[in-house]
Amino acid sequence: xxxxxxxPTHLIKTRGQQVTLRCSSQSGHNTVSWxxxxxxxxxQFIFQYYREEENGRGNFPPRFSGLQFPNYSSELNVNALExxxxxxxxxxxxxxxxxxxxxxxxxxxRLTVT
Amino acid sequence: xxxxxxxxxxxxxxxEAPVELRCNYSSSVSVYLFWYVxxxxxxxxxxxxxxxxxxxxxxxxxxxxxFNKSQTSFHLRKPSVHISDTAEYFCAVSRTGGGNKxxxxxxxxxxxxx
Numbered sequence: 001x002x003x004x005x006x007x008p009t010h011l012i013k014t015r016g017q018q019v020t021l022r023c024s025s026q027s028g029h030n031t032v033s034w035x036x037x038x039x040x041x042x043x044q045f046i047f048q049y050y051r052e053e054e055n056g057r058g059n060f061p062p063r064f065s066g067l068q069f070p071n072y073s074s075e076l077n078v079n080a081l082e083x084x085x086x087x088x089x090x091x092x093x094x095x096x097x098x099x100x101x102x103x104x105x106x107x108x109x110r111l112t113v114t
Numbered sequence: 115x116x117x118x119x120x121x122x123x124x125x126x127x128x129x130e131a132p133v134e135l136r137c138n139y140s141s142s143v144s145v146y147l148f149w150y151v152x153x154x155x156x157x158x159x160x161x162x163x164x165x166x167x168x169x170x171x172x173x174x175x176x177x178x179x180x181f182n183k184s185q186t187s188f189h190l191r192k193p194s195v196h197i198s199d200t201a202e203y204f205c206a207v208s209r210t211g212g213g214n215k216x217x218x219x220x221x222x223x224x225x226x227x228x
Binding site: 031042056092094101105106107 | 118120146155157158160163165204206208213214215216217218219220
């Protein structure tokens with residue numbers, strides 16, 4: 001069973017640029033959630049995708065957007081990067097409708113905005 | 115909306131001593147409760163969860179937690195810690211029927227010393 005993978009591992013961008021982060025969900029999982037973890041903080045929910053549709057969103061501006069593909073992999077796009085966007089971005093997959101309510105996290109992408 | 119409070123940002127403890135990491139939550143609706151562990155430069159791993167039933171929940175690596183509805187708490191305990199337990203621990207909640215969208219606390223850094 002393949003776990004959740006994320007790419008790239010690390011990324012350095014300049015303020016104002018755009019970035020795309022990628023996530024491959026665990027086999028059999030149809031739901032992907034994205035979280036932002038700033039240094040020294042707990043993860044914060046950005047949004048969730050289920051069957052290629054956004055299925056809930058946290059308190060993040062529209063410049064944070066996403067996609068889910070038919071194979072359930074997902075992308076997180078951030079436009080007009082700001083210094084405060086520097087964080088670890090975590091992707092988690094789960095099986096909607098599962099009674100376990102477990103999410104499986106990837107290792108994250110460390111984004112640095114300079 | 116839900117919120118999670120982890121009052122202890124750091125907990126130092128000697129190896130083989132017991133430890134308790136505190137978690138309190140606030141929610142106007144019923145929730146599921148989770149504890150996750152994060153090792154340096156890694157994603158989150160589920161330790162245990164409370165969905166329903168017995169309020170004492172046992173997880174991996176000898177961890178357990180007790181759900182106390184009246185005190186809105188879900189404290190994590192381990193009777194004897196090891197050096198390898200040194201990590202960041204996060205308490206999280208999700209609204210029942212809310213599609214696995216987690217709200218995390220700010221984390222507790224457990225440092226196990228010889």
